[in-house]
Amino acid sequence: MTPDKNGITERLLVYTIFVSLYVQSVGKGAVFVYKVGYTIKKGGFMQIALRWRSLALQYLVVLLTMMSLASCGGATKNMAIAIPAINTHEDKSAQTDVSSLPRSIAVLPFINRTDEDAAFEVVRRTIFNHFASKNYRSLHWKDVDRRLKAADLYATDKLDAAKVGDLASTLGVDGLLYGEITHYDKHFFVLYGQVAVGVRLRLIDRNGKEIWSGEDIVRTHAGGISTTPIGLIMNVISAAYHTRDINLFRAADELGREMMPNIPEPARLKGALPPQIKQVVHDGIGRVLHYGDTLAVAMEGEPGKRGFVRIDGFKTIDLVEEQPGFYTAKYNIAPGDNIDGAAVVGVLSDDSGIQNEWICPIGLLAIDNKAPEAPSGIHSQTVQHGLKLNWDIAEEQDVVAYEVMVSDHAQGPFAKLAGSKDNHYTDSSAKSFANRYYRIVAIDHAGNRGESSTVSGGVLADARLASAMELPETLPAVIEGIAVLRSGRKYNLSGDSSLPATSILLIEPGVIINAGSSGSLKVFGELQSFGSKENPIRINGGKQALVLSSEHPVKLQGVIVDGAAIAITVTAGAPEIMDSTLMNNRYSAMEISGVSRPLISGSRLEGATSGGVLIMGKAQPRFKRTSFKEMKPFHIQSMSPYRIDARGNSWYPAPSASTIMGDVDYFGGTGATR
Template sequence: MNKLKINILLSFIIFLMISGCSVSRKGTIAITKPIRTIEDITSGKDDSLNIEEIPKVIAISQLGNNTSEKDAPKVLRAILQSHLSNKNFQLIHSKEVDLKNLDNTLTPMQLAQALGADAVLSGKVTDYESFYAGIYAHIKLGVSLELISKDGDRLWHIDKTITSRAGGVSTSPWGLLLNAALAALHLEDKNLFAAADELGREISKSIPEPQGYNGAQLPKIDMVLHDGANTWFKYGDAITLGIKGDPGLRAIVEIENLGSFDLVEIEPGIYTSKINVDKRWQGIDQVVTGKLVDSKGQIAHKISPLGLLKFDNEKPSNVANFTVEFATTNAIKLSWLKSNENFMNYELNYKTDTGENKTTLINNATEVILKGPFKEFEQLNLSIQAVDMAKNKSFQSQIQTNVYPLKFRKVIELDSHLTGSYADISALTKNNSPYIISEHTRFLASSTLLIEPGVKVKFKKTGKLEINGNAYFWGNSSKNKTYTIEFSNESDKSPAKNYLVLNSKGTVEISGLTLFNPGIGIDIKTGTPQLDNVLSNNAKYSALNITGNANVVIKNCELIGSSTSAIVLSGRSRLQISNCELSKNKPFHIQNSSNYPVIAKDVIFDKSASRDVLGKIEVNK
């Protein structure tokens, strides 16, 4: 063979190789031409149906899945719904089907009877393979379907598999719209949609359909798209719609219950439009149907396989029962009533007393825990709004809370006039100070009383505060002698006999309390109260009167100017006192007639009393 023949042969071989690997270029990205094969394992009508036996009203049930691809049944069902929607059937939409078969337990015959359909198309995805090599995507998708009548007869069946190989992404106008639509679907494998579309198209050609009008051929619609899958729309949003089909026609997209919209042909056979959402639109799961109208007025229609549209232009209901469960320096727990509306999220805003604003988004819950740290006794202004799936917001529900060192559930902030009895967890706050007590006021055994720093309580002549439950007075938060809670008479001309009565077996911790001009400052009848940083000035009788079986610990105190001893003990009461100064008290600093000695450490007595202690005392060094 001479050189000329060899060169010609080599050139021919190279030409064949290039032709076999042909690549088309559309837009700016190379797109390999898809290679598809269709396999019919079995196909056709069972026992050859007569025309009158072909069902007129059909529905498509949820498809089963024998593969690992969770999206395959949903996508293929939507594709079948789309392709069969322009056949001669009366097709019941899948959203109506699922309402009758919520838990997917009805047989095809039962479902047909429940829907009033002649037959139901049911089946399962039997095969799915996905393999990527370079720019190529290899998709194999198989399905087994059967058409079951309302009497339980199998009218038709098919087992079909498609193998698709494609690569690249189109940047043509239609390709961009398709990419946006598929992105909204959140498919893990975007090539699944193309394979399902090809498979659904072939199945729709095979299924027997009722006879239609024998006129001119209707326009052809290949696909109806929108970019609104898995999206809630409201006023101000926009939706892009598209139809691909025969060129030169009038293209319309109809959104169920909301209206029809004309599309513009931007390329031969490619029609698109972007529509703005009207503020009056309200509806969930609205079907999108594309239509092409030819010059003779013939209309072809096809349902979009890209899902249903959702519109919500109504504000959600305000959040009810917005409550602070507890508020500590480490965490704050909030709760509210569950909304009657589905899929509700919440936007929580809170502002600290320093003016700092913070926002937290909460997904479909009825409580939240905000992590600290928070400052002791700072006041937080909290607001919450319900936010629906379309991002509509309710009006704000607001609440205030104060941060406490310990965890208390649902603290009630009391008004400034105290009277009667209290049974809950209650707080006296600096905001509502001063508080007025005009009568014997009790905090019952079931109660807890919290008093914040800076609170002032004023007593009328007949006023008295009695603690039968738990109590925490937080007048100071350090070991220094500071006193920020003040008890005093409303009028020096009408002094109260007693300020505070402790008659509780619960926890009583009093810190940072000043008693100005009391009759008896604190009358302790029972329990084990702990007093820290207590200052008493000019008690008409005594600063502390301890009786019964009370067992008292007091430290870092200043007891000044009591007329009948600063501390008086009787009965079987006990006292441990440390780091205290007692001065200007008469006739004694401590008068103890109890059976037990006073245990004292680092206590300073001035020389004003005729005797420091009357009764038993043990001094620890």
């Protein structure tokens, strides 16, 4: 048959075969057409064969897409399709007397000569398995890596530059198997995957003589879902390993089967050959197991033998031949099981005790039931947006997260607040002066939780509170530096106490100041008070309880002045008086003078015998959301040339010309009339 100019005849023929066979048997048609091309190739019609095989692969993609859409997530045995690998192979072997061949071999880490970054270690481990079937004493690849790292020869550049004799001596072997990844490409479409891998292998004795070299490229094609014991586990680990990594393993396996028969080996003693093993897999790949998990292991090999798996440094598990040639086992992880990166080795033994071993090349096994240590160095600090918790980084390398729990009480109960991958967390819900208790728990990658560490802390409304000097019980005549009155403490103000312009006074919630009949705190510096409705600051009595004469920031928050002659006197600056109460005043609630500009908001002025608020000089106070009650004989008397803004307040009794005197705008408040 000669293809026409446009290849139409070939395409129609292949397409017709596909449609026909798809109707009869979904999976078998694709394999048949592919093999038609393979048969023609062997018959000598190279050009037609190659084009037929290419067309078959194109239609296979379409077929698999149709199958995946039709299945809608279901799968049957008929869906699994496997196509023979396409490979090109070339090797050469020196004329070597088998008696002079090395006896012990180390399979070195493969060097990647491609631009791709893939899991090529799978190729090396798979080749190692196949090479281990040769009559050499093969040094385990884990021992090879350990010795190379100890000698600082593991890096690619150092491995490339090292002399053969030096490497052989370091590894304690007679020969070396060098490997290079020379080719790699991949194509994936729905359930269909295609990977091509090329390797170059060289077997060198310790004197540098090349015994054998070979080069091969294998292209694997796979799609569908397998239902064999091996395939079921491969389906599971496909969720942890990317499809390309599974196909990379399959390509490496095909490479090993293609190349190993051509490698010379020392003569064997007469007798039976060890049982053949094809594959060993386990479903612990890509995850860390712990108590409650189940490990599934499967081995494919010669039927009718005794099979078991050996987990290095851990234990041996017997396998059961579930189907002819398929050996399986499941192991329930116990609380005390702990291993880190152990190889899973399948062993097949015949009746005479001759054994063969095969290491699962895809991944090592990790079981972790050891809980991390409790976090140390935990402390809290106030930051702009809340309370920041810090702790030391865990010494265990496998800690992946921390859980932060919180309670308002030292004994709990504690509720989960957040998770953090870092060794710090900021609680933005923490409130000033509200102490909270925190527990921090470290969690490792297996989900093990360690013991908790506890710390208490509260947000500081002002960072200076942490280092401010606490004043004595009797306030001094002059307050110097940065000083603080601590929450819950009682202080005496028996006379005048002055805060100079260079000083700062911070007052925490819950402070009580007993000012007697003559006490007065005169403020020329910065004053910050942090009272609240739930936990106010109280000043009992006083002559002029607070005299505010400062151009520095002054903020009175949540202050109750009860029974003073004059609660607050303002002579300068722009102090803020918020959510405060001035009550039972013997004379006035406030006297405001000079050019001061105070803001009184959300406050309550109640009870005065000489007038509520007296405004003098060129003062310009503002009153917002403040209640005036039982101020005798007036609520406000203003002698300032400026109009006073007193809108939006409440008055009892209602404002009138006799209770509001001077230029005061009080419209819009409760009880107000115009």
